[in-house]
Amino acid sequence: DTGVSQDPRHKITKRGQNVTFRCDPISEHNRLYWYRQTLGQGPEFLTYFQNEAQLEKSRLLSDRFSAERPKGSFSTLEIQRTEQGDSAMYLCASSPASGAGANVLTFGAGSRLTVL
């Protein structure tokens, strides 16, 4: 297993455009998380899936943001009508749903978004 994969690694877009990020978790992990990290800050929770169900969303996740995990495997995070304040690293993580590893998040390398 190659760990958590995120694509693209870097995205530069103009304000007002839509962008989509993809995350492929570790194959046996049921849980998938999205976090956002800006420079000099720790990651901030956005949303969490167990299998295909989106079970938790942060108030940070405005209605311009939507996340899906249609078949309980990969996930997408879409940002509509991007704003300069959306510029950040978008991190995906996954974990098992039970057992000793349930609390241990394995993060991907992130997708860095720059909004001009």
Next chain:
Amino acid sequence: EDQVTQSPEALRLQEGESSSLNCSYTVSGLRGLFWYRQDPGKGPEFLFTLYSAGEEKEKERLKATLTKKESFLHITAPKPEDSATYLCAVREHSGAGSYQLTFGKGTKLSVIP
């Protein structure tokens, strides 16, 4: 008010100079305190989970401890490859069984040869 506060923000050590990083937290009920290491341009990498006051975990030159209000990450005889940002995060009790982690801003450690 921040729930997780890390200090110092940055720390420069000579190789072999031991020190400690601090993470203080204010949550109503702790379901776990986590330490991660983050290298530039990469995602955080898991180091330790602590669940109750008095618990300690060790891995190579790192040792994490937990009290009721704070956690320490002790680094013994650090090497340049220990240079990274160290992040602390907490998971707290909530009626909905939240799985979100709340992270601090991190401590950027530089170990000089």
